[in-house]
Amino acid sequence: MVRNAKRALSWSMAAVLWAGASLAADGPPVQEGFSTERLARIAPAMSREIEKGTVPGAVTLIARNGRIVHFEAHGFLDSAKTKPMTRDAVFRGFSMTKPFTAVAAIALMEQGRLGLRDPLAQYFPEFKDMKVYAELRDERGRTSRVTVPARRPILVWDLFRHTAGFTYGGSAPFPEMKEAYEKADIESLNGDLSNDEFVKRLAAIPLAYEPGTRWEYSVATDVLGLVVEKVAGKRLDIVLDEILFKPLRMTQTSFQLRPDQAARFADAYDADPLKADLWKLARSEQDPGKRYVHGGAGAVITAEDYFRFAQMVANGGELDGVRVLSRESVEFMLSNHIQGLEGAPTPTTGPGYGFGLGWGVRLDEGGAWIPGSKGDAMWAGAGGTSFTVDRKEGIVGIFLSAGPSTRQHTRFLFKNLLYGALVQ
Incomplete structure (x- = not known):
């Protein structure tokens, strides 16, 4: 009887561990088309970067069809590597603020x-x-x-x-x-x-x-x-709170760090040559009303909150019964709006991207440094954050770190890991 009870418990735990996963024919478990074995590569890859001194830590999140299949914290919150990174860590969003302002407009x-x-x-x-x-x-x-x-x-x-x-x-x-x-x-x-x-x-x-x-x-x-x-007729942070943050239940996103968030505020290495000026520019602890509200760089964000925003976009303007934009408006925003013009967002997106209304948009399957789909949207922040919305594949990916000088390397690394785990 004891043996049967243990066996039942074992099967019960297995059921919990693999909930939502399907077994591909003669293959490893798959969740929403992602190989769990390949998703498990992300943590070791992040550990290697942390050991090399690329960033103190990071938070990675991947979802497909609205379901989160990967959400992990890696490394540390602080430069001295004394505080473990948490999944609810708060980051300076910098230019990941721009899509908020564009959606509100x-x-x-x-x-x-x-x-x-x-x-x-x-x-x-x-x-x-x-x-x-x-x-x-x-x-x-x-x-x-x-x-x-x-x-x-x-x-x-x-x-x-x-x-x-x-x-x-x-x-x-x-x-x-x-x-x-x-x-x-x-x-x-x-x-x-x-x-x-x-x-x-x-x-x-x-x-x-x-x-x-x-x-x-x-x-x-x-x-x-x-x-x-x-x-x-209102300050921008208040407008965004009314149009986006409150309706989408983005409870950790704002233009001023709250006292209860201070202990989980991610920091870059003190030795990062870009840190001093960027952190001075952000002034995240300051009341945004002391200066013009930086609609292009002022928000503080978390992975779960930004996922809710990005999933709204992936869904065509709606999340959990709350419609922020019409489907056609989202299609319009995610279309290339710089056809035939000089210049391109290559320093942020890599080659192969145009620009829509607020973010980079991929022009074709090829011609880029990283995998993706024609029409996928992405943007990134100078502090070391980035996101992608691939509507063709139903994918949302969020990468948050505090690493200004290494931001290009980390955003492309994460995207390679994300698409490297997609098998169905």
């Missing part, structure tokens, strides 16, 4: 309160008569840079797809533009710029390129966030 568009063809100057007159840098060549073939009037106005569409002609100080294409951005503290790195001061200073700097002609990663999403504020 599209939600306002669905309400008839905002349009992609709207001139930016309709909301902020300071941008009405913008100047653009242009090269002038003399009779001896020597070139100099001058400014000329922009041929067309900046549109809201340009803010979504980074074709407004703005830039970031660290990646400015011209020395004089880099100097202007840094002198004006456009990204509010050294001071707390108000909305009005940000708009005033940005509008005074000539554009890098004619609006609508080139993809140039920039503060455009921060400007879009101010447009959302203007239309909604």
